[in-house]
Amino acid sequence: MPIKVDIVTPEKMLYSGEVEMVTLPGANGQMGVLRGHAPLLSTLDIGEIVLHRRDGNDYIAVSGGVVEVRPDKVTILADVAEPGEEIDEDRARTALERAEQILADNPPPQQVPEIMASLRRSSLRLKVARRHAGRRSASGLNYESGQ
Numbered sequence: 001m002p003i004k005v006d007i008v009t010p011e012k013m014l015y016s017g018e019v020e021m022v023t024l025p026g027a028n029g030q031m032g033v034l035r036g037h038a039p040l041l042s043t044l045d046i047g048e049i050v051l052h053r054r055d056g057n058d059y060i061a062v063s064g065g066v067v068e069v070r071p072d073k074v075t076i077l078a079d080v081a082e083p084g085e086e087i088d089e090d091r092a093r094t095a096l097e098r099a100e101q102i103l104a105d106n107p108p109p110q111q112v113p114e115i116m117a118s119l120r121r122s123s124l125r126l127k128v129a130r131r132h133a134g135r136r137s138a139s140g141l142n143y144e145s146g147q
Helices: 089-104 109-132
Strands: 003-008 013-019 021-026 029-033 040-053 056-070 073-078 081-083
Touching: 003 021, 013 040, 013 056, 013 081, 021 056, 021 073, 040 073, 040 109, 056 109, 081 109, 089 109
Parallel strands: 003 073
Antiparallel strands: 003 013, 021 029, 021 040, 040 056, 056 073, 056 081
């Protein structure tokens, strides 16, 4: 049986639909959620949300937020989230290269955590963009309107 998933960012309802399973980057590691899951509230880390459907998967880059899991619904309030098809692969690659160069230039220690977070986000965006390169989401959903 499917589970309802809503993904909301400060700007918009990014996704609303039913999936077989959702995989999330929880603060304590990856978690998979199926219908009937025990109630849970968790923070999200930088990582990939995978919406598992019978007809294929959708991948969304997320940079923090919170998730509420109920037996029949998952609500994700993301700080920043981007579906793979909306990520510009060239921009993501450029940002990754820039972060790597800044780190290679031996920055002050107090800047290293911010640079490492930028490196993680850029790497994630590139990974998710590549999953969608040259193909349209199998869901046929319009992420902007959530339908």
